[in-house]
Every structure is written in structure tokens, then in C-alpha cells.
Amino acid sequence: MCAQSVRVEQISTRERFEDFARFPFEVYGGRDAWWPPDIHNEIELLAGRSLIAAHLDLSPFCAWRDNKLVARVSAVVNYRYNEHWNEKLGQLIHFEALPGEDEAAGALLETAVNWLAKRGMTGARSGFAAFLDYPYAIDNYGELPSFLLRGNPDCYHRYFKNAHFMTEKGQVDYTAPLTPPTLARYRQMIEAARQRGVVIRSWREYGFLAAIDVWTDVTNSAFARHWGWNPVSREEVRPMLLPLAGTLVSDLSMIAVFEEQPVGAVFSVPDLSGTLARVRSGVRLKPERGGGTRGALINIGVLEMARGRGIGRAMAARSFLTMAQHRMAFAGYTLVLDDNWPSRRTAESLGAKVSANFVSYRRDF
Numbered sequence: 001m002c003a004q005s006v007r008v009e010q011i012s013t014r015e016r017f018e019d020f021a022r023f024p025f026e027v028y029g030g031r032d033a034w035w036p037p038d039i040h041n042e043i044e045l046l047a048g049r050s051l052i053a054a055h056l057d058l059s060p061f062c063a064w065r066d067n068k069l070v071a072r073v074s075a076v077v078n079y080r081y082n083e084h085w086n087e088k089l090g091q092l093i094h095f096e097a098l099p100g101e102d103e104a105a106g107a108l109l110e111t112a113v114n115w116l117a118k119r120g121m122t123g124a125r126s127g128f129a130a131f132l133d134y135p136y137a138i139d140n141y142g143e144l145p146s147f148l149l150r151g152n153p154d155c156y157h158r159y160f161k162n163a164h165f166m167t168e169k170g171q172v173d174y175t176a177p178l179t180p181p182t183l184a185r186y187r188q189m190i191e192a193a194r195q196r197g198v199v200i201r202s203w204r205e206y207g208f209l210a211a212i213d214v215w216t217d218v219t220n221s222a223f224a225r226h227w228g229w230n231p232v233s234r235e236e237v238r239p240m241l242l243p244l245a246g247t248l249v250s251d252l253s254m255i256a257v258f259e260e261q262p263v264g265a266v267f268s269v270p271d272l273s274g275t276l277a278r279v280r281s282g283v284r285l286k287p288e289r290g291g292g293t294r295g296a297l298i299n300i301g302v303l304e305m306a307r308g309r310g311i312g313r314a315m316a317a318r319s320f321l322t323m324a325q326h327r328m329a330f331a332g333y334t335l336v337l338d339d340n341w342p343s344r345r346t347a348e349s350l351g352a353k354v355s356a357n358f359v360s361y362r363r364d365f
């Protein structure tokens with residue numbers, strides 16, 4: 001499709017996939033600190049070679065203005081999601097665009113939406129898809145976001161609204177300062193759970209490989225009715241998490257066992273900004289954002305029949321205590337839906353406060 005000097009095309013060659021995957025360097029490369037993409041994995045996904053690709057019909061699109069790549073997106077029919085929720089919802093993942101490219105971004109989104117409509121989808125979501133996409137930041141522009149989260153330019157909101165998308169869900173990211181009084185309260189939370197017969201074990205104590213499978217099973221069950229989620233398989237989660245076995249992840253992630261059954265799981269990471277973020281030399285990150293002092297709980301779930309007994313809180317408390325033992329002074333509690341009060345209350349009972357805000361977009365056709 002052509003509009004003046006703007007050209008939008010579906011891409012299919014290795015060379016184009018590479019340009020697509022590298023495009024975030026154009027958008028974020030000038031920043032003091034940002035999380036670069038995993039180019040290899042992204043190309044594998046675009047080429048349909050990753051395990052998750054078996055569940056997707058995925059088509060990447062690029063927009064060029066005067067032959068310069070200025071925006072990209074992938075349109076996705078996620079069969080697992082649609083089967084799970086009995087919906088026909090398409091997803092737009094990988095969206096990135098340069099500032100001042102309203103025309104190109106609009107043409108790109110329209111082309112991607114049409115591709116979904118032609119495949120029988122009745123709506124499109126952008127900004128949340130399990131393992132594939134994360135929501136758009138509405139504050140802290142220019143700062144290093146929490147691990148996994150977007151630090152997009154503010155113009156993305158204009159691009160989506162002009163393309164007739166509406167805010168579908170709000171999400172928050174929490175941060176807890178790990179002060180001595182807070183750590184003392186965490187010990188009490190763990191002790192209270194122990195007295196009720198709950199055993200909290202790190203993944204290292206539980207056995208890392210076994211813990212990965214427990215995480216998959218507990219998460220599929222706990223998140224079964226959680227907005228945006230779709231079931232994931234042990235086969236795809238194992239190769240993603242197994243390489244982390246020898247790292248601090250195995251001490252920070254937890255399994256809760258009650259009456260000899262695993263009933264809860266937490267997946268947490270240490271501060272990864274030193275190894276994975278690009279930080280301009282001479283720049284010092286704020287301690288609550290990175291630089292070795294911010295760990296993050298990425299995911300928490302408790303089976304329905306075990307909820308409301310302090311198990312979620314105790315798992316998170318032990319994860320945060322372990323972060324403090326490894327010189328982390330802040331703990332992130334990453335990405336909670338605005339209306340997920342059980343999770344928000346859990347974060348708040350751990351002393352965490354909202355530190356960043358995000359939205360996901362939707363357009364019904």
C-alpha cells in the first residue's frame with residue numbers, strides 16, 4: 001500500500017526480519033539506558049521457527065517513508081488465546097515507530113488490522129499477549145523501565161488513538177523499598193505461613209527443573225481466568241527458563257507447598273540491568289531502577305483453593321528477603337491489572353507503591 005512517500009509491506013525475507021528486529025535501536029538507541037531486543041529470538045519468531053510459533057499465524061509488517069524504515073508491527077492470530085477465551089481477537093505485537101511518523105504509523109496499523117479482519121478476527125489488541133507483548137508506558141518517559149516492560153515514546157498513544165484504538169486495560173508496576181522494618185515484617189509473614197503448615201521453598205531447594213514444571217502448572221491454573229492470559233506448555237517454558245538454573249533466579253523464585261502439594265509459585269529475577277540493559281557510559285541509574293539494586297518479582301500465582309491464607313504474600317516476602325540478602329535495596333512487583341485487587345493488595349501489604357503505569361489498547365471491528 002502507498003500513501004505519498006509512505007510504503008507499508010508484509011515482510012518475509014531474512015534480511016527484512018533482521019531490519020525489523022533491529023528497529024528498536026533506531027527508536028531507543030539515543031537513550032541513556034534501555035533494554036535492547038533479543039535479535040536472534042525475534043528473528044526465530046518472525047521466521048516461524050520458535051516453539052510458540054506453532055500456536056500463531058503471524059505476519060510482520062514494516063512502514064517506510066522515503067525508503068527509511070519508520071515503523072513496524074506484527075499481526076497475530078493466536079489460536080491458543082482464541083480457543084481458551086472463545087474469542088476471535090487478533091493481536092498486534094512488536095509495535096514500534098519513530099516520533100513524528102503519524103502518517104506511516106496510521107497506514108501500518110490500518111494494514112495490520114485489515115490483515116486480521118480478513119482472517120475473521122472481530123477485534124485487535126495491542127499491548128498484552130502472554131510471552132509476546134507488554135503494555136505501553138503512560139509515564140516515566142525516557143527512564144529505564146522495569147525489566148520486560150516498555151519505555152515507549154509518548155507519541156505511541158496518539159498513533160493508537162488516531163487508528164481508532166481505545167484503552168482496554170490499565171496496569172501498574174510496583175516498587176517496594178527493602179528497609180530493615182519492612183524486612184522484619186517479611187520474616188513475620190513467612191513465619192505466619194509456616195505456622196499454618198505452608199512450606200516456602202526456593203526453586204534451588206525444590207529442584208530447578210521440577211520447579212519450572214510446577215510454575216507452568218500453577219500459573220496455567222491460577223491465571224486461567226486472568227484477563228489476557230492463555231495457557232502455555234511445559235515444552236515451551238522449559239527451554240526458556242532452564243538456562244537460568246545456575247543464576248540467582250533459583251534463589252529468588254519460590255514454590256509454596258501445602259499438605260505436600262505445590263499450591264503457589266513465584267518467578268523473580270535479580271537486577272539484570274548490568275547484563276542486559278544498554279547504559280551509556282558514565283550514566284548512573286537511579287537505585288530503584290537498576291544498577292544492581294533492583295530485583296523484580298515477575299509473576300505470582302496461588303491455586304484458587306489455597307488463596308486468602310497469606311501464601312502469596314509469604315512467597316513474595318521470602319523472595320524480597322533473599323533480594324535484600326544479595327544487596328538489592330528495592331523489589332519490583334511487576335505488572336498488575338488496575339482491577340486485580342487481590343494482587344494489588346498483596347503488593348501493598350508488602351510495602352510496595354505504584355511506581356509506573358501502563359495501558360493496553362483494543363479496537364473492535
Ligand SMILES: CC(C)(COP(=O)(O)OP(=O)(O)OC[C@H]1O[C@@H](n2cnc3c(N)ncnc32)[C@H](O)[C@@H]1OP(=O)(O)O)[C@@H](O)C(=O)NCCC(=O)NCCS
Nearest residue numbers: 222301302307308309310311312313336342343345346349
Ligand atoms: C494474587 C494472588 C497471588 C494472591 O495470593 P493469596 O495467597 O490469595 O494472597 P494472600 O492470602 O497472601 O493475601 C495478600 C493480601 O491480599 C489480600 N487479598 C487476597 N485475596 C483477596 C481478594 N480476593 N480480594 C481482596 N483482597 C485480597 C489479602 O487480604 C492480603 O491483604 P491484607 O494483608 O491487606 O489483608 C492470588 O489471588 C492469585 O493467584 N491470583 C490469580 C493470579 C494473579 O492474578 N496473579 C497476580 C498477577 S499480577
